[in-house]
Amino acid sequence: MHLVFSTVSDDELQRLSELNPGWRFERDDAGATIVSPTFTLGGAQAGEAYYQLRRYADTVAGGKAFGSSTGFTMSTGAVRSPDASWLSPERLAAVSDQNGYWRVCPDIVIEVVSSTDTWADVCAKVDMYVREGARYAVAVDPRQRVTYERGEPPAQFMLDAEAIYDA
Numbered sequence: 001m002h003l004v005f006s007t008v009s010d011d012e013l014q015r016l017s018e019l020n021p022g023w024r025f026e027r028d029d030a031g032a033t034i035v036s037p038t039f040t041l042g043g044a045q046a047g048e049a050y051y052q053l054r055r056y057a058d059t060v061a062g063g064k065a066f067g068s069s070t071g072f073t074m075s076t077g078a079v080r081s082p083d084a085s086w087l088s089p090e091r092l093a094a095v096s097d098q099n100g101y102w103r104v105c106p107d108i109v110i111e112v113v114s115s116t117d118t119w120a121d122v123c124a125k126v127d128m129y130v131r132e133g134a135r136y137a138v139a140v141d142p143r144q145r146v147t148y149e150r151g152e153p154p155a156q157f158m159l160d161a162e163a164i165y166d167a
Helices: 009-017 042-059 089-094 119-131 161-166
Strands: 003-005 023-027 033-037 064-066 084-088 108-112 136-141 146-151
Touching: 042 064, 042 084, 042 108, 042 161, 064 089, 084 136, 108 119, 119 136, 119 146
Parallel strands: 108 136
Antiparallel strands: 003 033, 023 033, 064 084, 084 108, 136 146
16 A cells, blocks of 8 residues: 655655655656555565665676665656665766756666555556666565566676565
8 A cells, every 4th residue: 555645846755755764755757755664574675685786786786776765766757766776887977966866767676565565566667667767677576476577687687586585
């Protein structure tokens, strides 16, 4: 279940996030604010996804990994907050304004399905990330132990879905 509020500015979205730690705030293409808290187990699973991307950034590819509280502005004006994401050194260098919600889609996006999500909604989100420019986007459903992958993973990145399922 997601709560939906009226349109808010980037500053208001940031303030909501600051005032409500532990909740995820996103803005969809139509400008509606979406609020969805992360349950404890889901936080561990998203943490495992972040760990894999952080390890990839630190040991193989460079760039930067981001956790689930990070918002990115899509070309439509939507602000999305993937469970885990990675930006290549090239995309990092291309971000001209590194204040607020960066106007860039991460190269890799991982979404972990929680008990408040539907599989169809999370898969649609993965498709949206690919349309926005993600090279590789994945939905991981730990309860069903399935993944939905779009795009191609970058060289030497191997998603360990089993580790996310079992986190």
